[in-house]
Amino acid sequence: MLTSLSIKNYALIEDINIDLQSGFTIITGETGAGKSIMLGALGLLLGDRADFSSIRDSEKKCVIEGNFSISNYKLENFFKKEDLDYEPNSIIRREILPSGKSRAFINDTPVRITALQNLGTYLIDIHSQHETLSLGNSDYQFEVIDTIAKNESLIIEYKSELKEFRALLKRFDELKEEQSQAAKEYDYNLFLLNELEEAQLQAGMQDELEERYEELNNVEELTENLGSAINYLQQEEIGSLESLKSVRSHLSRIAQFSSNYESFYERIQSAIIELDDLEAEMTSALERVEANPEELETVNQKLQLIYNLQKKHNAENVEELLKIMNDLREKVSVTENAETALNEVQLAIKEQEARLSKTADKLYENRKKIIPAFIEQTEQILKDLGMPNARLNIELEQGEEFLSNGRDRLEWYLAANKGGSFKEMKKAASGGELSRIMLAVKSILAAQSNLPTIIFDEIDTGVSGEIAQKMGEILQKMGNNMQVIAITHLPQIAGKGASHFRIFKEDNEETTRTRIIRLDEKARIEELALMLGGNTKSDSAMAHAKSLLN
Incomplete structure (x- = not known):
């Protein structure tokens, strides 16, 4: 409080x-x-x-x-x-x-x-004063009935199930649309996919092919320059290796004089070893260089195929082509597996609908169960409030459509006077009658909550x-x-x-x-007297005020 x-x-x-x-x-x-x-x-x-x-x-x-x-x-x-x-x-x-x-x-x-x-x-x-008018509002009528029926947790469960149900329906419609579009494009997508798959693309292959093409297309230049480079390393008189070996020989004679000279010797030794390795690898590379017009043609054709596919699909490299191929594969698969996918979603919808219907039925039964007692309580309170002939009727019908709080349609009807016919609450009651009905409802809710x-x-x-x-x-x-x-x-x-x-x-x-x-008590009497007497505290108003407090 x-x-x-x-x-x-x-x-x-x-x-x-x-x-x-x-x-x-x-x-x-x-x-x-x-x-x-x-x-x-x-x-x-x-x-x-x-x-x-x-x-x-x-x-x-x-x-x-x-x-x-x-x-x-x-x-x-x-x-x-x-x-x-x-x-x-x-x-x-x-x-x-x-x-x-x-x-x-x-x-x-x-x-x-x-x-x-x-x-x-x-x-x-x-x-608030405005809330009294909500008695004729269906949402408020449901709120009252559900509060008395203690449906709060059940409505939370229903709303969660309804959300999942609507998501499945949406997915089904999306899948149908996707498949309809995919079916229109199936033949073209299948052609593009087959074209990409036949190219036997692999990540990194373009770089390898372009490198191999350069080797095969420049055999003479490779042979000439590799040979000259090896010759400069190997010549007995002016070769780089021979010159370095002479330098090493001189340094070996003074290496023992200080660590500084020993360092010179070790560094020249490392350079000779590195050049020896380099010369061996260059010789091996030279031996592998040979003219091969057939391989050159094959490599050139593969590269041209890749270049054409890149241009066709607006791709910058093979990796992008592979991604496009996977996307096409998925689109083709959607069309080829359309029936299976639709059946799976339809089954999920049917199962969710069964769960939702079960929860909606519970809501309906809970509401139906408490309505007679609620009507009886309300009518009794209205009798005490000067509406002895008022009769309340609440119609609850279960439909087929899943609504936000179940499948039910609810309407309150009132017959305010003896012999009168039932009319919708918002049309049947005057302002004063609505106030009394609202108080009756609130008092019942207060006892429940x-x-x-x-x-x-x-x-x-x-x-x-x-x-x-x-x-x-x-x-x-x-x-x-x-x-x-x-x-x-x-x-x-x-x-x-x-x-x-x-x-x-x-x-x-x-x-x-x-x-x-x-x-305090004295001030209350004066306040009530003013309320009774219209801003005048007459003796009779004061006496009436005291009687009201007593």
Whole structure:
């Protein structure tokens, strides 16, 4: 439950701090005093979008902080999943900086807004005046029935299965399209593939062929220059090797005189060994050089084939041609194995559809099972709220199409008066009747859920007198099991609260600000008298106010 709320520099609020209790709490105040501002601040704590224009003083930051007692609501797993420190008394803080940037914290740990939104669903249900109209909305009607039927985990399972089912259907359509396109191009792709495969391409072969072509195409130049080079190394009088050997002979005679001379000798010895090896390899290479017109022609043909294929496929090298060949092989394979691939996906669709149908059937049965008791409870509460002849009918039909939350069609119908015919909820009920029906629904949901706090923003719209008294009793009863906060204009409801706050605007010479104070018994009587007497505290209004509190 919400144990305290602090709001600083937000709209007309300069700085307010209120401590809240369990049970039924009342908030009253004149229209425009700032009740909606307080709800807006709470909305920010629950992850609503921040608006820089709502800052009172644009040079200071806006801070909204709520303390929540959550020890009884089994939220440890949520905190663990969000990687947050769990505290039985947790603090949520929202800040809007003068720069316009918004920040959020849970127990002083920075979090994303989605974390606030997810946590908020476990903490507070804020019922706005606009929400009453959602009674005629199919999504809201499903939400009520599924909450009572405890379908939450089943709906999560269904949505996951539906996502997989739709992905398979999409894959099937894509595969059909791919195969249709591939079939049109099959003959041409097969021709290109065969052409590439016949070329017997291998990575690196182009470099090898080009090198071999240069050797075969320049036999005379190779023979002449290799021979001359070997001759210069081998000649007895002027050959490089012979000259180096003479140098070595001279150095050998002085090598023992110092390490420096010995180093000269060793280095010349290494050079002779290296030149000996080089001469041997060059001689071997010369022996292998021979004219071979047939091989030259073969190498040239292979290279021309590669060059033609590169030009045809706009490829820079053999490696790119190999990749193109693999792509063509896959396209051809798709066409040749089309039936098998389609059958595999169709089988997967059939199996997923069976799983999805089973889950949808469970949802249908769970919903169908709780509807009679829900109708009976709702009608009984409506009798207490001055609608003794109201009858509720809920039609649930299972179709064939897989929808976002099952295969069911759901519609609520109301016959508000005796002998009246059933009509769709949104067409059958007046504003006051909708308020009473919504309160009946909320009270049933409150008994089913483990939600700590519910806030009603003028749930009493369109009602008065004895009906308001009954509404107050229901809200008071709800407060026995959870924290209920009601913003109201009706003294009959206000008198039922265990605690009472008054919101009002205060003017000074420069600004207007919103304030909120807790009322003691005397102040409550005066507030109720004003609500009863239209801003006048007559003796009769004061007496009536005392009776409402008693």
